[in-house]
Amino acid sequence: MILLSACLAGFNVRYDGGNARNDLAAQLVALGQAVTICPEVMGGMRTPREPAEIQDGNGGDVIVGRARVVNRRGVDVTKQYLQGAQLALGIAQRYHVQAAFLKQKSPACGTQLIYDGHFSGHKIAGIGVAAALLRQHGIQVFGDEELSRERVRPWVDSAVWPLLLENGR
Ligand code: SF4
Numbered sequence: 001m002i003l004l005s006a007c008l009a010g011f012n013v014r015y016d017g018g019n020a021r022n023d024l025a026a027q028l029v030a031l032g033q034a035v036t037i038c039p040e041v042m043g044g045m046r047t048p049r050e051p052a053e054i055q056d057g058n059g060g061d062v063i064v065g066r067a068r069v070v071n072r073r074g075v076d077v078t079k080q081y082l083q084g085a086q087l088a089l090g091i092a093q094r095y096h097v098q099a100a101f102l103k104q105k106s107p108a109c110g111t112q113l114i115y116d117g118h119f120s121g122h123k124i125a126g127i128g129v130a131a132a133l134l135r136q137h138g139i140q141v142f143g144d145e146e147l148s149r150e151r152v153r154p155w156v157d158s159a160v161w162p163l164l165l166e167n168g169r
Contacts, residue, residue, distance in 0.1 A: 002155045003092050003100035005109045006036035013038040017048040027167050031160050035095050039108035039130035043084030052077050054107045055117035059132030085130040099155050102131050104143040111143040
């Protein structure tokens with residue numbers, strides 16, 4: 001089973017009420033090959049909501065208490081991000097997930113890039129809170145830019161693979 005950011009599958013869970021739909025992600029869910037998580041919503045935040053960024057570190061630093069997540073109004077939402085990450089990990093473990101494809105640049109889901117914590121639009125190398133926790137527990141974590149049929153093939157049932165190819169035509 002594959003784990004996906006819910007916004008990639010087309011669910012309107014982003015901070016602005018929209019999504020980041022990726023056709024392959026939606027097909028993987030429809031074919032029963034992926035489950036979705038939205039760590040921000042699972043942490044108790046509403047949609048739409050203020051955007052948030054990690055300050056003074058990355059998701060791994062947040063997990064050990066060395067950095068925090070703050071929204072654009074200056075409210076500390078670290079607790080919500082930690083709770084959302086734990087619930088996401090619980091789902092991943094329940095479904096025996098081996099690989100996750102997550103939305104890049106998010107303070108929860110980013111895998112290689114996050115914003116710098118100053119709401120300036122500037123991006124830095126770093127990982128989000130949920131992505132970091134998943135990786136710490138042995139799950140392979142990839143960004144959405146790596147989402148392709150060939151990349152997900154190891155985790156797709158062989159009986160379903162022809163359907164995925166057909167849907168891609
Ligand atoms: S937390 Fe992850 S799944 Fe939820 S909207 Fe942000 S990037 Fe998408």
